[in-house]
Amino acid sequence: MNASTPPARRPSGKTYLVGGAVRDGLLGLPVRERDWVVVGATAAEMLAHGYKQVGRDFPVFLDPRSGEQHALARTERKTGPGHADFTCHAAPSVTLEEDLLRRDLTINAMAKDGDRLIDPHGGKADLDARLLRHVSPAFAEDPLRVFRVARFAAQLPSFRIADETLALMASMRPELAALSGERVWAELAKAAAGPAPARFFETASALNGAVWFEQLNLDATVALFRRRAFRNQATALVAIGWANQRDAIASTLSRLKAPRLTARAATALAGHGPALVEAETAPALLEALAAIGVFRPGPLPELVFAAVEDCAGESLQPLRDLAQALRRIRVDATPGPAYGVALRDARLARIASWQKAHR
Amino acid sequence: MTRRANEAVATYVVGDIQGCLASLRALLAAVGFGAADRLWCVGDLVNRGPDSLGTLRFARDLGERFATTLGNHDLHFLAMVHGGHPHRPGDTLEALLDAPDRDELAGWLRGQPFLLETEDWLVVHAGVPHVWNLAAVRARAAELQTAVRGAEHPAFFKAMYGNEPAQWDDALTGMARLRAITNHLTRMRLLDVAGVMEFSHKGALAEAPAGYKPWFAYPSRLPGKVVFGHWAALFGVAPDQCHPRTRAWGVDTGCVWGRRLTALRLDDERLFSVPAMERRAA
Ligand SMILES: [Mn+2]
Numbered sequence: 234m235n236a237s238t239p240p241a242r243r244p245s246g247k248t249y250l251v252g253g254a255v256r257d258g259l260l261g262l263p264v265r266e267r268d269w270v271v272v273g274a275t276a277a278e279m280l281a282h283g284y285k286q287v288g289r290d291f292p293v294f295l296d297p298r299s300g301e302q303h304a305l306a307r308t309e310r311k312t313g314p315g316h317a318d319f320t321c322h323a324a325p326s327v328t329l330e331e332d333l334l335r336r337d338l339t340i341n342a343m344a345k346d347g348d349r350l351i352d353p354h355g356g357k358a359d360l361d362a363r364l365l366r367h368v369s370p371a372f373a374e375d376p377l378r379v380f381r382v383a384r385f386a387a388q389l390p391s392f393r394i395a396d397e398t399l400a401l402m403a404s405m406r407p408e409l410a411a412l413s414g415e416r417v418w419a420e421l422a423k424a425a426a427g428p429a430p431a432r433f434f435e436t437a438s439a440l441n442g443a444v445w446f447e448q449l450n451l452d453a454t455v456a457l458f459r460r461r462a463f464r465n466q467a468t469a470l471v472a473i474g475w476a477n478q479r480d481a482i483a484s485t486l487s488r489l490k491a492p493r494l495t496a497r498a499a500t501a502l503a504g505h506g507p508a509l510v511e512a513e514t515a516p517a518l519l520e521a522l523a524a525i526g527v528f529r530p531g532p533l534p535e536l537v538f539a540a541v542e543d544c545a546g547e548s549l550q551p552l553r554d555l556a557q558a559l560r561r562i563r564v565d566a567t568p569g570p571a572y573g574v575a576l577r578d579a580r581l582a583r584i585a586s587w588q589k590a591h592r
Numbered sequence: 593m594t595r596r597a598n599e600a601v602a603t604y605v606v607g608d609i610q611g612c613l614a615s616l617r618a619l620l621a622a623v624g625f626g627a628a629d630r631l632w633c634v635g636d637l638v639n640r641g642p643d644s645l646g647t648l649r650f651a652r653d654l655g656e657r658f659a660t661t662l663g664n665h666d667l668h669f670l671a672m673v674h675g676g677h678p679h680r681p682g683d684t685l686e687a688l689l690d691a692p693d694r695d696e697l698a699g700w701l702r703g704q705p706f707l708l709e710t711e712d713w714l715v716v717h718a719g720v721p722h723v724w725n726l727a728a729v730r731a732r733a734a735e736l737q738t739a740v741r742g743a744e745h746p747a748f749f750k751a752m753y754g755n756e757p758a759q760w761d762d763a764l765t766g767m768a769r770l771r772a773i774t775n776h777l778t779r780m781r782l783l784d785v786a787g788v789m790e791f792s793h794k795g796a797l798a799e800a801p802a803g804y805k806p807w808f809a810y811p812s813r814l815p816g817k818v819v820f821g822h823w824a825a826l827f828g829v830a831p832d833q834c835h836p837r838t839r840a841w842g843v844d845t846g847c848v849w850g851r852r853l854t855a856l857r858l859d860d861e862r863l864f865s866v867p868a869m870e871r872r873a874a
Pocket of ligand 1: 608636663664665717778821822823
């Protein structure tokens, strides 16, 4: 991929590559998406050249040819307590340097004009020093940035959060409650897919739970993520349940508006994960298997099995096989309460013989 | 935030690479592998994956910053070069064997040890049997290294293969002794309480044959911590999965099987893991 090819047709004004693509390019990381800033153009010009406006409130456009995001250079000023309460000023007179000044971290506030690096805020020096440092005090105007920094700590684990940035993040605590749960969840989800998810929780812990995570046992969560690798983002997110109490994880994920399947799996893991690995009696194991949905259709049991395997570092294949065998059990009894009792007895008998062989 | 001072040199111990150079590059970029940092590997740099040749060249070009313990697949490659062993089904060593710098790379690999040490850590490919103490593992790794490096290495590589002896005995001599060391350091997974190894089981612990346990489930006689690879099916091992007197980290998370490549940073005992980049052959 050529990182510096602008679209074939573009409006007047100058286009610069900005943000994550510049940062990841310098770090040798794969560049997933490229964002551009256009200086010296108007929204009308962009539309006239076939760009499609993305949002109503921000001068951000999609290039219909590349699908890449092009934003007019803009400044922003905070007007309310939430993440979205901004007035945005975009005009052909806004300079690239002004646009870069509104960004969160110095390593994200660099631009490229072809091969030339434009770095008014010392991003390259902080990149070389492996430092996550805020660009300006305006960092504090967007509370979501607390969780963005925690996410970058997980994605860029060799980077340290600058002391003054961590202090600024701590001072933003009163603003955190006004964030939308989905936005915080989205940062956590990105962190879970990174090379060191533990660092998201370490950052939250350094901020006394950062409001959204204060019900969690962050020490136990950090310890789990420091000793285990997770096969994918889904099991890593569900794994949070392994280190936490059922009520704490249920309420935390509900406030974060986590996807339903993830929340159900994490809650099931908190309540029943240990029993799946070490239940000693047949009724206890049957209860755990029923609770993770083994007798209902859907992806829940497999997600829980996979997450328990990653957390405990143990294959649950014999338990999967048992679950399959239990699902196939039919009993010869008349429908009604007697059927339920007979089915339960047959399942318990099957589990008891499995436990004799496996535990 | 991190326990690692920014300027300090870090040592990363990466799991079995097996020719997955693209994943290795992705992992190093993700951890921010610095110009002074050290990369150690638990071995099995080559085979089964797509780019064994590139992996060896990349590792060699790191110079003093790189070291590996030798794994069974590394020995297999050397046995093809020096012992006349044939390509086996599933091997992906053709490009490496045909490379103009094959002999140079084989010579470099043959110079690698079977044991890497720091003050607190031992790195081995498969593990250290509970019946060995620190002096024993040092002495035996050195014995094997002498055989692999020395003038008689073709004889060693010709006779290297074989499951016997499957149990350590101090009285072993000659090729049987070298094979026993090889089997312990590069192939061991399960042992019985007397130290007899079981070689057929490569899968999960839940399906291990009765009477056998993984080497790390026995009380270790070593003073320090161990990093090992070789057992992809376990998807990593942490000290809490070991015997209380054994502190071992398993870092093979099955990259070559399409899972993840994982490294442990020794300085602060921190894991880093990225998904495998290689496209799996259909
Ligand atoms: Mn191996």
